[in-house]
Amino acid sequence: MSLIRKLVVLPSVAGFVLSANAFLSTAAAQPAGQPAAQPAATGADTVTKEKVIAGTMDIDFATRTNLDTSGDLKPNSPALGAKDTYKFTLSVAETTEFAGKIERQPNLFTKTLARRKQDAQLWYSIDLSLFNPRDLKVKKTVGKWVGTIPIDTASGAYDLSGGRAKESALRVKVDPAGTAPGFEDLFAGRLVGKAEKKESLAEYTFNRVIGDKTVKIVVKKSDPMRFENLVLAKGPSANYARTTVNGRLDYDYETGNWYTDGITFRYNLDGKDMEDKVSGSIKWVEDPDRKANGKGYYEFNLRFNEDKNKKSGNENAAFEKMSDEDAFFAVDNSIPCLTGRISYVDTFASNPDLPASSKVTFALDANKLTKQQIMNFFKLWMVCVGPTNDE
Numbered sequence: 001m002s003l004i005r006k007l008v009v010l011p012s013v014a015g016f017v018l019s020a021n022a023f024l025s026t027a028a029a030q031p032a033g034q035p036a037a038q039p040a041a042t043g044a045d046t047v048t049k050e051k052v053i054a055g056t057m058d059i060d061f062a063t064r065t066n067l068d069t070s071g072d073l074k075p076n077s078p079a080l081g082a083k084d085t086y087k088f089t090l091s092v093a094e095t096t097e098f099a100g101k102i103e104r105q106p107n108l109f110t111k112t113l114a115r116r117k118q119d120a121q122l123w124y125s126i127d128l129s130l131f132n133p134r135d136l137k138v139k140k141t142v143g144k145w146v147g148t149i150p151i152d153t154a155s156g157a158y159d160l161s162g163g164r165a166k167e168s169a170l171r172v173k174v175d176p177a178g179t180a181p182g183f184e185d186l187f188a189g190r191l192v193g194k195a196e197k198k199e200s201l202a203e204y205t206f207n208r209v210i211g212d213k214t215v216k217i218v219v220k221k222s223d224p225m226r227f228e229n230l231v232l233a234k235g236p237s238a239n240y241a242r243t244t245v246n247g248r249l250d251y252d253y254e255t256g257n258w259y260t261d262g263i264t265f266r267y268n269l270d271g272k273d274m275e276d277k278v279s280g281s282i283k284w285v286e287d288p289d290r291k292a293n294g295k296g297y298y299e300f301n302l303r304f305n306e307d308k309n310k311k312s313g314n315e316n317a318a319f320e321k322m323s324d325e326d327a328f329f330a331v332d333n334s335i336p337c338l339t340g341r342i343s344y345v346d347t348f349a350s351n352p353d354l355p356a357s358s359k360v361t362f363a364l365d366a367n368k369l370t371k372q373q374i375m376n377f378f379k380l381w382m383v384c385v386g387p388t389n390d391e
Helices: 012-023 162-166 314-320 324-329 371-383 385-389
Strands: 046-061 084-092 096-105 116-118 121-132 135-152 157-159 171-174 183-186 188-192 202-210 213-232 243-252 258-269 272-286 295-304 337-348 355-370
Touching (some): 046 371, 084 385, 096 371, 096 385, 213 258, 272 371, 371 385
Antiparallel strands (some): 046 084, 096 121, 157 188, 213 243, 272 295, 295 337
């Protein structure tokens, strides 16, 4: 059986400088004789930088290794209280850091009457830190991303506002510091995840237009992850706007690849309504010796507002001799894009196809992206932490 990662059910520059200086008001003044610091970037400034999202994540799939021994639950169930844990420290868009953990627990049912004994949910506890844009060696923790997402595994729906009923709303809460006011902003909307019954998965065709050429990829069993008015809370600093996401990210069970289908991010930046459309793919690549070393990686090729950055046919001559598949996955750095890798080293236990743990390294590169675009993608990826890291 293939070891691809298969899914299973279970204000301006001045404004930001003021904010950063307020958060970091205890930092020492810049020593005399040092070069002048660069001005801070706002969410609208573009960034071209390697490892603009970088760091590590350790995943412990305890629901696969800590199984029920009481006999009260359905056979092969995880033990009551067993959780998958995602621990990480990740830097994003140069001046922010997210460090903490996400825990995921599954639904559990009794063996005889199939009564639900435990509800499926995600639980977030993430420290939010800002780096002083004038001295990136200075960092201050300013708040947290916390709360619960209930999961309906029958429908695959993640209700981002559902934690309110549990008095655990998913939210970003930033404390006041210096002259910067604090704020609290809530997540909302739904992510409808993987299908529970794979028999109903349908064939789907994905298109990419390169100059005058349209290339296609046909996915035999496409499993869509849908974003339905999913709202990403603002923060960690107030210049990162509250954003609404719609569209699809589809998984191909035969290859382990992900394909975008109409993902849009809508937000208001400095009084202007903005919309970004993300197209492209995330390709799963296995090490030839994966069975022994557990290695593989996701190769990112996500393009932002590709339709507004089209080149002439002559400029796309380099793609003309490629096969449709090669052209579909080809990286074009002449347009705004997010590229790079998320790499895995998986450790397997009793099941040779399902990792018991994973060590994950993020190394994603930005080409002519705004900091808002980078932040939006990162937040969405963290909301999808379960489906995107399952086998």
